[in-house]
Amino acid sequence: MRGALIKCQVFLSSQRIQMIGHIHELVTHAIESLQNKGVFELDHTVEFNIERSKDSKHGDYASNVAMVLAKPLKMNPREIAQIICDELAETHHLSKTEVAGPGFINFFLTDACRVQVVRKILTLQDEFGDNATGEGQRISVEFVSANPTGPLHVGHGRGAAFGSSLSNILRKSGYQVDSEYYVNDHGRQMDILATSVWLRYLELCGEQVTFPANGYKGEYIYDIARKARNKWGDDYRHTAVEVFAQVCADEGQLGGDKEKHIDDLIVNSKEILGEGYEKIFKIALKFILNGIKDDLEAFNVHYDKWFSEKSLHDSDGIDRALARLDEGGHLYKKEGALWFNATHFGDEKDRVVMRENGLKTYFASDIAYLMNKFERGFDQSIYVFGADHHGYIARLKAAAKALGFDADKITILLVQFAHLFKEGEKIQMSTRSGQFVTLAELIEEVGCDAARFFYVMRSHDQHLDFDLDLAKSQTNDNPVYYIQYAHARICSIFRNLESEGLSHNEEIGHVAIESLSEAHEQAIIRLLSQYPEVVQKAAQNFAVNTVANYLRELAQVFHSFYNAHQVLQIDNENLRNARLNLCKAVRIVVASGLSLLGTSAPEEMRSDEKKND
RNA sequence: GCGCUUGUAGCUCAGCAGGAUAGAGCAGCCGCCUCCUAAGCGGCAGGUCGCAGGUUCAAAUCCUGCCAAGCGCACCA
Known part of the structure; x- marks a missing residue:
């Protein structure tokens, strides 16, 4: 059979590619010529590589072609390599070729060819390194997307550094990148935030309030409360007795349930405050979101889009997504809740999209957001998640399939946790107690440059030990x-x-x-x-x-x-x-x-x- | 129990679309500032690539099993 072969992994990108392609062509022609002469008899296709040599002693490029051909030709690989070398056409790019090791062919560029790169860099300046890998492709990169219920902490830092750097790299590779932060500005956690702020506000007004176990206890809640009080004075003051009327006991008390306790408080807050609740809610959201934006700016992280979850509720985004699932027959009712049959699409269990109480789950928003991304026409959507979210992979892909989209267009990258070390000791963090190292504190401590570099110097799927002392040190160790x-x-x-x-x-x-x-x-x-x-x-x-x-x-x-x-x-x-x-x-x-x-x-x-x- | 991820030098990690003697940095030891910033450079020493099989001309890299560690398995967000 004629025309055996020949596939080569082509690394595209300007000059290098041209060189690899050029060498590949030379080798291919040599083999064809040898076939014509009857020296080689091949009856099936083979694949071989031209790749850059790792060691300069092995020239600039190397090919495994002879070793791949050894078996079908039933010949010694070194012998094959030599025959191919002798058959190669002349070219002014190469100074020599040699057979080495078990049968590699090493290609040496001429000095003139090799040093070209210096002129090229001086000409292209910061455009050097640009490549066309992603030419014509739109890609969405979503990262951090932390709930706006408190300041970013060091756990978010790695996702921020990674996502931002990845976006930059993709852009340099020709992709049209949209970097996004998905803002969870809706739902129970936000209500807990608003209620927490209001309770602190009441404290400032002089009410005796027992702060709920499940409320947000950080100092920043007081900051927001103070801001609210400066703005509105005692306008939203109500007595503690009124606020806690008919509220389930809190954790630690007789028959207490912290979840029920906070939920009851939320209900009361909404009823008592009426329109005022929305105002407290908004001032809290704005305060925290602005803080997050400031922290990220200081971290040299910039977004193209801040996507509001609430906008999916306010528009028909979620309803349309659920309707689409329903049309496909992928939703069913059970025990009063509405379920998505995710198991049918490879997830390990079905997922609730609307709870018995009529509230849509976060997952429902996630599905709507996913659909929104597909509707915007991205060729690929990247989610950067913390490693603890790996359970989301299956369910997001299941949702994509159920909606009729190509799940392969979704890539979920898990970023492992970074452990902070100071003086050899691991720093313990606990968000519950409100004691954590914020991203802002980290930047203050070691500087933006060191922080960003340390976060990304290890593979994103690898646990990272972040040595604060090393990051701070101005020595050659750093x-x-x-x-x-x-x-x-x-x-x-x-x-x-x-x-x-x-x-x-x-x-x-x-x-x-x-x-x-x-x-x-x-x-x-x-x-x-x-x-x-x-x-x-x-x-x-x-x-x-x-x-x-x-x-x-x-x-x-x-x-x-x-x-x-x-x-x-x-x-x-x-x-x-x-x-x-x-x-x-x-x-x-x-x-x-x-x-x-x-x-x-x-x-x-x-x-x-x-x-x- | 099920699932995802990870086991490479004393420590922290590269390498993993299979390739030619497994690489850095720190820590240890020995050297280099009449010279463009010594925040630098050179050298020595240090590893059965978790264990056992398999695929291949070739395995740290791919497959299987086992061992160990981390994480996840809510009408939570």
């Missing part, structure tokens, strides 16, 4: 500063350029670029050329941490170079300009990578001034 320092050093070189009476001529540098033949320089060039692939791979695998790892590596080779070679203090003008070009390219890529992670790229590092914070 990876953030290590990378930023590389950037600052380069900026420093360019600052010193003028004071040394020198100047930078990029053109001279470009012409002399091949004089960068030192091992350190070659290592930097090699790494620089990988940046587009790193970004692309990070986008494809939703692996933000690979960017962090890459930056550390790049910083490392740069620091080595810096230590081994002078840039300014050399007489050879050509070499000096070539090295300046190289430094500038590193600076551009480091700055680009750091910005993807939402971390700044400072032009200088000054420990003395740092202490003034």
Whole structure:
């Protein structure tokens, strides 16, 4: 049979891809030619790879083609590799090929070809690394979406850092990204919040109130209450006796039930306050939401859209979603509640969408929100959830299928918890008691840069130990500063350029670029050329941490170079300009990578001034 | 009990669309500032990739079982 083969994993993206495609073509032609000559006899298709060599000793690219062909051809892989090498057409991109190891073919680029990347980076600037992976695709990334019942705490920080960085990376890979925060501004928790605020307000008015076990006890509730009192004075004051009339006993009391207790209080609050309840509710929501927005801004996290759950209730969003499920015959009544037969679509149990008391569950809103996302036409919707929400995967996918949508368009990424460590001790947190480390406190403590970097430097599905002391330290142990320092050093070189009476001529540098033949320089060039692939791979695998790892590596080779070679203090003008070009390219890529992670790229590092914070 | 996730160096972790001798950082030991910021660089030492099978020319990587850890299994949000 003719035309055996040939599939190659093509990593698209400008120059690299072209090179891999080019080499792939050369190999394919060689094999076809050998078939025609009757040297190779193949009767079925084979797949082989052209991939970047991990070790520079193995050239720039390598192929496993000979090993894959060994079996069908019943020949020794090294022998096959040699035959293919001899058959390869001439090309000015490659300086040599060699057979190595068990039968790899290694391809070596010419020096001229390899150093091209420096010019490319200086030309493209911060557009270097852009790739077309997501061209023409719209993608929704939802993250954090914490209930607006209190300030964000450190548990939300990782989702924020990850989701924000992921959005940046996807954008750089050509996706049209909508980042969203789903605001749960409706439902029981919000009523508990409003009621908690009102009770604190009554306290401020001088009423004797026993605060419910299930209420929100944080100090911020007082802040909101104070705000309400400043605004409305005693307008909403009622006696404690009135408020607690016919309320079930609280936890700890005889026959007490904290859930029933708070629910009764909510009912009373609504009745007693009437329209006033809505006002308290709104002032609380606004206060907290503004706080959340401020915290996220300070964390360099920005959203395209704040999606209100309430809007789904106010519009016909939820009703339409439920109607659609009903039309498909996926809803049924049982014991007064309305159920979605999620088990039919792979979930482990059916789910309630409307409770016996007539209230729609959060899951009903989730379904409506899901439908809304599909209706907006996203090619893909990413949910970033905390790992404790993994039960949601099956039910969301079940809902998507039941609604008639393609469940594969939903991707749920679970972010594992981060454990904070201080002085070697794990910090315990408990939201119940209102004692937790807020995100704002964390930023205050270690700074935005360190916090964001630490959160994403490990794979998102990996538990993370967050060492506060390390994040705060301004030493070489701290990876953030290590990378930023590389950037600052380069900026420093360019600052010193003028004071040394020198100047930078990029053109001279470009012409002399091949004089960068030192091992350190070659290592930097090699790494620089990988940046587009790193970004692309990070986008494809939703692996933000690979960017962090890459930056550390790049910083490392740069620091080595810096230590081994002078840039300014050399007489050879050509070499000096070539090295300046190289430094500038590193600076551009480091700055680009750091910005993807939402971390700044400072032009200088000054420990003395740092202490003034 | 069922489900999801994770077991790699003393510690924290990379690597996991299978590939050529398993990598970093910290901690330990030994070196480098008349030179662009030593927040840096170089070197030494450190691992039966949880255990056992299987697939493959090739397994830390894929499959199965077991062991261990974390999380989840509400008419809660």
